[in-house]
Amino acid sequence: xxxxxxxGRLGDLAGGIERQMILSxxxxxxxxxxxxxxxxxxxxxxxxxxxxxxxxxxxIVDGDTLVEDExxxxxxxxxxxx
Amino acid sequence: xxxxxxxGRLGDLAGGIERQMILSxxxxxxxxxxxxxxxxxxxxxxxxxxxxxxxxxxxIVDGDTLVEDExxxxxxxxxxxx
Amino acid sequence: MRRSVRxxxxxxxxxxxxxxxxxxxxxxxxxxxxxxxxxxxxxxxAVSALSLQHYPGMTERGxxxxxxxxxxxxxxxxxxxxxxxxxxxxxEPIVLVVTASEHRRAxxxxxxxxxxxxxxxxxxxxxxxGAQGRxxxxxxxxxxxxxxxxxxx
Amino acid sequence: MRRSVRxxxxxxxxxxxxxxxxxxxxxxxxxxxxxxxxxxxxxxxAVSALSLQHYPGMTERGxxxxxxxxxxxxxxxxxxxxxxxxxxxxxEPIVLVVTASEHRRAxxxxxxxxxxxxxxxxxxxxxxxGAQGRxxxxxxxxxxxxxxxxxxx
Numbered sequence: 023x024x025x026x027x028x029x030g031r032l033g034d035l036a037g038g039i040e041r042q043m044i045l046s047x048x049x050x051x052x053x054x055x056x057x058x059x060x061x062x063x064x065x066x067x068x069x070x071x072x073x074x075x076x077x078x079x080x081x082i083v084d085g086d087t088l089v090e091d092e093x094x095x096x097x098x099x100x101x102x103x104x
Numbered sequence: 105x106x107x108x109x110x111x112g113r114l115g116d117l118a119g120g121i122e123r124q125m126i127l128s129x130x131x132x133x134x135x136x137x138x139x140x141x142x143x144x145x146x147x148x149x150x151x152x153x154x155x156x157x158x159x160x161x162x163x164i165v166d167g168d169t170l171v172e173d174e175x176x177x178x179x180x181x182x183x184x185x186x
Numbered sequence: 187m188r189r190s191v192r193x194x195x196x197x198x199x200x201x202x203x204x205x206x207x208x209x210x211x212x213x214x215x216x217x218x219x220x221x222x223x224x225x226x227x228x229x230x231x232a233v234s235a236l237s238l239q240h241y242p243g244m245t246e247r248g249x250x251x252x253x254x255x256x257x258x259x260x261x262x263x264x265x266x267x268x269x270x271x272x273x274x275x276x277x278e279p280i281v282l283v284v285t286a287s288e289h290r291r292a293x294x295x296x297x298x299x300x301x302x303x304x305x306x307x308x309x310x311x312x313x314x315x316g317a318q319g320r321x322x323x324x325x326x327x328x329x330x331x332x333x334x335x336x337x338x339x
Numbered sequence: 340m341r342r343s344v345r346x347x348x349x350x351x352x353x354x355x356x357x358x359x360x361x362x363x364x365x366x367x368x369x370x371x372x373x374x375x376x377x378x379x380x381x382x383x384x385a386v387s388a389l390s391l392q393h394y395p396g397m398t399e400r401g402x403x404x405x406x407x408x409x410x411x412x413x414x415x416x417x418x419x420x421x422x423x424x425x426x427x428x429x430x431e432p433i434v435l436v437v438t439a440s441e442h443r444r445a446x447x448x449x450x451x452x453x454x455x456x457x458x459x460x461x462x463x464x465x466x467x468x469g470a471q472g473r474x475x476x477x478x479x480x481x482x483x484x485x486x487x488x489x490x491x492x
Binding site: 200201202204205208211212213214215216217218219220221222223224225226227277288289290291293294297298301305328332 | 355357365371372374377380
Binding site: 030080096099100101103 | 222238239241243244247269280281301304305306307308309310311312313320322323324325
């Protein structure tokens with residue numbers, strides 16, 4: 023089961039910071055966004071914004087990268103520290 | 105009586121930070137350096153170095169400025185704070 | 187370069203941290219600190235609360251990489267970074283960066299770069315709760331420009 | 340801009356001063372401090388004591404003029420300058436500059452400029468006593484260059 027993390031305002035749209043997703047086979051991140059978009063257009067379009075970055079298991083990756091069932095996939099909107 | 109102040113290493117050469125000098129008439133600072141030089145060549149040449157600045161009553165002035173008998177004349181070598 | 191990074195939901199006392207840091211110094215002649223506080227008025231008027239979120243593990247690794255960069259640019263004796271997360275109110279300290287070096291320029295520049303990075307590149311997400319409810323904050327254009335100053339060097 | 344300048348032969352506690360300064364702030368989001376300490380090894384090897392002399396009245400006026408310049412360049416909430424004079428030993432604080440502003444850039448730049456000025460232009464004369472006896476210190480070329488950075492702006 024893949025762990026999905028939604029940071030910042032994405033967590034408000036997703037209704038929580040964490041969500042699980044069962045991936046019977048590896049999926050590209052863009053495909054996963056498509057699946058989420060099918061369930062919630064608002065969330066899907068927010069995740070597809072160009073300023074949102076993706077990380078798999080704590081490393082920044084691009085949208086073509088495949089997510090496996092044991093992975094942690096994080097959606098990172100623009101940051102604002104300090 | 106004019107008050108002469110010697111800061112930094114100039115005080116070591118002058119044998120103290122303060123010295124009094126009776127000026128029966130106004131003298132240019134360069135003349136006062138000449139008088140001091142006559143008594144102590146080491147002090148005189150240190151005071152004449154181009155990096156030494158002069159202040160009369162707390163205001164920076166140049167060497168032509170006249171010092172009166174009630175004035176405070178300070179010799180300021182290069183500074184080094186903080 | 188000695189380094190210490192702490193991300194915590196607990197309040198911290200900036201001056202107690204600065205004092206302990208200073209006492210630990212052996213040969214530094216200069217120490218620079220930056221303390222960031224919650225401003226009582228934010229982008230959207232009066233702020234009643236501020237919330238900071240991070241990505242545990244990844245945020246810390248990102249800051250450690252910034253410190254590798256800092257260590258490669260300047261000769262510093264020590265660096266301290268404390269960043270608060272969770273909920274906090276007006277005037278509470280959010281972030282503290284302290285740097286120490288033999289001569290002051292390195293300490294100033296390192297603290298400046300670290301703050302630029304923390305504001306615009308470190309993985310923190312900030313929201314302010316005011317009269318209009320909760321608003322997520324993004325870096326100001328000025329923050330991106332500040333951080334970009336270090337890219338060419 | 341609230342301002343406070345103190346030149347004193349008494350030791351001071353930098354962090355107690357920074358804490359009091361921070362508590363006084365009303366709307367600043369950032370505070371920068373620089374603390375200068377006596378380095379145990381100076382230009383001439385181990386330093387056993389350092390002595391700082393000033394010109395009472397004229398030195399204070401010079402610093403007030405620097406603060407006029409600072410106030411004209413940046414929007415700051417408050418500035419504090421403390422400079423010690425007289426005799427002091429290794430690790431003792433010599434100088435403290437603290438600045439606070441709404442956004443951090445002004446606080447960083449103002450503290451940086453004030454330190455450049457204090458090091459190279461303010462009326463202080465410093466001597467170090469080490470193995471070779473007492474040596475008067477003059478600014479390093481770097482200090483003059485640092486201060487000159489602000490002249491064109």
